[in-house]
Structure formats: structure tokens, C-alpha cells
Amino acid sequence: MDKLVIEGGKPLSGTIVIQGAKNAALPILAASLLAEGTTTIDSVPHLLDIDVMLNILRELGCRAEHTDDTVVLDTTSAHTSHVPENLMKQMRSSIFLMGPLLSRFGEAQVYQPGGCAIGERKIDLHLQGLQALGAEIEEVGNRIVCRASKLKGADIHLTFPSVGATENIMMAAVLAEGRTTLSNAAREPEIQDLQRFLNAMGAKIMGAGTDTITIDGVERLAPCRYKVIPDRIVTGTIMVAAAATRGQVTLQDTQPAHLSSLIHVMRRAGVQIVVDGDIIKVGSSARPKAVERIVTSPYPAFPTDLQSQIMVLLSLADGVSILKETIFEGRLKHVDELSRMGADIRVDMNAAFIRGVPRLYGATVEATDLRAGAALVIAGLAAQGRTVVEQVHHIDRGYDRIETMLTRLGARISRTSPVPQAPNI
Ligand SMILES: CC(=O)N[C@H]1[C@@H](OP(=O)(O)OP(=O)(O)OC[C@H]2O[C@@H](n3ccc(=O)[nH]c3=O)[C@H](O)[C@@H]2O)O[C@H](CO)[C@@H](O)[C@@H]1O
Numbered sequence: 399m400d401k402l403v404i405e406g407g408k409p410l411s412g413t414i415v416i417q418g419a420k421n422a423a424l425p426i427l428a429a430s431l432l433a434e435g436t437t438t439i440d441s442v443p444h445l446l447d448i449d450v451m452l453n454i455l456r457e458l459g460c461r462a463e464h465t466d467d468t469v470v471l472d473t474t475s476a477h478t479s480h481v482p483e484n485l486m487k488q489m490r491s492s493i494f495l496m497g498p499l500l501s502r503f504g505e506a507q508v509y510q511p512g513g514c515a516i517g518e519r520k521i522d523l524h525l526q527g528l529q530a531l532g533a534e535i536e537e538v539g540n541r542i543v544c545r546a547s548k549l550k551g552a553d554i555h556l557t558f559p560s561v562g563a564t565e566n567i568m569m570a571a572v573l574a575e576g577r578t579t580l581s582n583a584a585r586e587p588e589i590q591d592l593q594r595f596l597n598a599m600g601a602k603i604m605g606a607g608t609d610t611i612t613i614d615g616v617e618r619l620a621p622c623r624y625k626v627i628p629d630r631i632v633t634g635t636i637m638v639a640a641a642a643t644r645g646q647v648t649l650q651d652t653q654p655a656h657l658s659s660l661i662h663v664m665r666r667a668g669v670q671i672v673v674d675g676d677i678i679k680v681g682s683s684a685r686p687k688a689v690e691r692i693v694t695s696p697y698p699a700f701p702t703d704l705q706s707q708i709m710v711l712l713s714l715a716d717g718v719s720i721l722k723e724t725i726f727e728g729r730l731k732h733v734d735e736l737s738r739m740g741a742d743i744r745v746d747m748n749a750a751f752i753r754g755v756p757r758l759y760g761a762t763v764e765a766t767d768l769r770a771g772a773a774l775v776i777a778g779l780a781a782q783g784r785t786v787v788e789q790v791h792h793i794d795r796g797y798d799r800i801e802t803m804l805t806r807l808g809a810r811i812s813r814t815s816p817v818p819q820a821p822n823i
């Protein structure tokens with residue numbers, strides 16, 4: 399297993415260009431199955447989750463190439479609706495195949511998806527949505543089979559604005575007969591990106607970005623070329639890293655409007671942030687101030703995917719901050735690891751009470767999930783001394799060579815890989 403070794407205490411400085419969004423690229427790649435032919439997707443980052451999605455698509459019979467940041471995907475010879483269990487288990491986003499497969503083949507044979515251990519992460523809302531569109535669903539153990547000879551538009555109300563369920567239902571409904579109205583839909587920017595992509599293929603979808611999405615079914619979709627939006631969570635991670643190390647960083651190719659809640663919180667913490675078109679400049683030279691209360695909630699509120707990273711900044715703040723996680727019940731595991739680096743954090747139910755300390759100290763810590771891992775990297779960059787972050791494969795799910803990106807900003811960070819053992823002869 400790879401490790402990241404960080405010599406902390408050096409302010410980040412310089413300019414970087416932000417990668418395309420994992421959480422937009424994954425459903426878009428799955429949605430490409432809805433059209434026969436060659437679709438080209440630009441700005442697709444090199445991540446473990448993207449590799450898994452491309453491997454699943456290849457297993458289904460597609461041809462997929464990922465060169466530079468472009469994926470060329472020929473779906474013409476896709477021939478099976480069965481996603482192997484071992485691939486389903488490798489990430490949560492494998493569930494995005496369910497809607498497109500059902501729509502294209504009249505059947506989807508999948509399994510409960512895998513992914514980071516941050517909560518129970520049921521898929522009941524995905525399944526209820528597909529059922530409302532006319533699918534018959536059979537669940538035996540881990541295996542899920544959905545069937546529908548022709549999906550029919552329906553009025554669907556989500557009891558919670560689930561990002562994945564909204565996307566799966568959109569992908570299933572585009573080729574259904576008639577109109578689907580999805581209420582209490584998730585409003586994340588990645589959903590707007592999926593709408594733009596599907597509409598570029600010929601779909602008729604309106605309303606993404608609001609809580610009501612209307613999908614008028616069309617006969618067929620055609621392949622297209624499309625560029626994925628910048629990754630708001632990677633942007634936010636680097637913004638926090640810049641502030642935690644008291645550095646000066648310019649981030650290019652961003653969409654600042656997607657980060658309003660983070661920008662607001664960071665300004666309250668005393669961090670200087672200048673927005674100029676698609677550029678964000680972050681600068682900090684003083685100790686951050688505590689922020690009384692931050693609550694993670696669906697977009698446009700503060701994102702759960704930035705909760706662990708902002709916790710690092712608050713760990714170094716002057717005063718007591720309260721950070722409440724309302725989306726995933728198991729997403730405070732980084733607290734124990736940050737405590738090993740000297741942070742003073744008490745957890746009560748889903749709330750973290752963070753008493754800022756003047757400094758963190760290097761330690762050997764474990765990335766328990768993707769964003770927890772990113773937070774530990776930030777903590778290591780800000781800490782005094784050497785930090786070793788283990789279980790880096792979690793971080794590789796969402797950050798395209800994080801150490802390369804940070805080295806460009808002057809960080810002292812390197813990756814170590816285990817030396818293969820010579821076979822005993
Ligand atoms: C690939 C991708 O885009 N991942 C993002 C997506 O995950 P994901 O789409 O899995 O997140 P959801 O919005 O679906 O989940 C939010 C909450 O709803 C619950 N739930 C969800 C579906 C369901 O059928 N039943 C149910 O109970 C989940 O357990 C969780 O507690 O949105 C999350 C919330 O912003 C982000 O943290 C993830 O980075």
C-alpha cells in the first residue's frame with residue numbers, strides 16, 4: 399500500500415489548474431451508454447474511480463480509452479446488462495450503471511455497490527424511482543435485477559434529495575415514454591452538468607439546479623463531445639490547504655459559484671479570498687478565527703465532502719468551532735487521526751466541538767476514506783515535523799496524483815510504494 403510522506407510547516411504558494419470533477423464525470427460516463435456510437439468526454443481526471451468505471455464499461459462490451467484528460471468511449475458493441483459483482487463492489491458510483499442499462503437493454507443486473515465506509519448508504523431511493531418508472535425489481539441477497547420492457551414517465555417525489563438517486567432517475571427517464579417530474583431533487587452542480595450532457599445528446603431535461611426536474615422522454619439519444627465541470631471539492635481542498643499552511647495560492651479553471659458556502663465560511667475564519675472570473679486567490683498570514691457553527695447539508699449548503707478538510711483549518715483556529723455532519727452518519731473518523739496530530743476535538747453524536755490549538759504535530763495516520771485522507775494531507779502540510787499518511791488508495795479515488803499537485807505549490811510531499819518482495823526459490 400502506498401504512503402504519503404509530508405514534511406510540514408511550509409506555506410503553499412503558486413498557481414494550479416483544477417482537474418475535472420469526479421462526481422460529474424462518473425455519471426456522465428455511465429450515461430454515455432444511453433447512445434450508441436462514440437462519445438468523447440474532456441476534462442476527465444485520472445482517478446481510481448474513473449478507472450473502475452471504464453473497466454465496467456469495457457466489461458459491458460464498450461471500447462474505452464483515456465488519454466491525457468479525454469475519454470473516448472464507443473458504446474456500439476455493448477452487449478450485456480450484467481455488471482460483475484467484483485467491479486460493483488469497488489465503488490459507490492457503480493450504481494450509476496443501473497438507470498442507463500435498464501433504459502438501453504430493458505434490464506440491469508447489478509449488485510449492492512461498494513465505496514468508502516462513511517455510512518450505511520442505502521439505494522432504496524434509486525430503486526423506488528426506477529419502480530415508479532415501471533421497472534420490476536428483484537433483490538436476492540446482494541444481487542439486484544431490474545426489468546422493464548418500456549419505461550414510462552411518472553411523477554416522483556424523493557423523500558431526501560439524494561444526488562445519486564436524482565442522477566439515476568434522470569438517466570432512466572430520458573428514454574422513457576412521456577414526462578417524468580422529479581420533485582425534491584438534489585440541486586448539486588454535478589446534476590446540472592448531467593442535464594447539460596444529456597441535453598447535448600438530444601434529451602429534453604429542464605430544471606436541474608432547482609428542486610424540480612422535468613424530463614420529457616425522447617426516442618433516442620446521439621453521441622456527443624462534452625467537457626466536464628471543474629471539481630469543486632478538489633478546489634475547496636486546495637483552498638483550505640492554502641489557508642491552513644498560511645500560504646498564497648491561485649486556483650485557475652474553477653467555478654467559484656459552486657463554492658459559495660465554503661468561501662463564506664473561510665472568510666468568516668479570516669482567510670482572504672479574491673474571486674475573479676474563474677480564478678480564486680486564497681491568502682492567509684494569520685491564525686484562523688474559529689467559526690461558531692457549520693452544518694453540512696445538501697447543496698447549496700456546506701458540502702459533506704469538505705467537512706473533514708475544513709475541520710483541519712478549525713483545529714488550528716483561535717477559539718472553539720462546532721461542525722455538524724448531517725449527511726453521512728460515519729463521516730467523523732478522521733477526528734481520531736487528527737487528535738493523534740495534536741488536535742483538540744470532542745465528538746458528541748454527529749457534532750464535532752473543535753478547540754483550536756496553535757499547532758499540529760506530524761504523526762503516522764491512516765486515511766479512513768477519501769476526504770478524510772485529503773484532510774490528513776492538509777494537516778500534514780500544516781503540521782510541525784513529518785507526517786506519514788497510510789491507505790493512500792482512498793485519496794487516489796478522488797485526487798489526480800495529489801502529491802504532484804501539491805509539489806507544484808511548493809509542498810514537501812512524496813509517495814512511497816512498497817518494494818515488491820523477491821520470490822522464495
Ligand atoms: C459520486 C457522487 O456524486 N458522490 C457524492 C454523492 O453521493 P451519493 O449520491 O451516494 O449521496 P446521496 O445524496 O445519495 O446520499 C445522501 C444521504 O442519503 C442517503 N440515501 C441515499 C440514497 C438512497 O437511496 N437512500 C438513502 O438513504 C445516504 O445514505 C446518505 O445519508 O453525494 C454525496 C452527498 O453530497 C457526496 O458526499 C458524494 O461525494
Ligand SMILES: C=C(OP(=O)(O)O)C(=O)O
Nearest residue numbers: 490491513514703768769
Ligand atoms: C463520498 C464521495 O464519493 P463517493 O460517493 O463516490 O463515495 C466523495 O467524493 O467524497
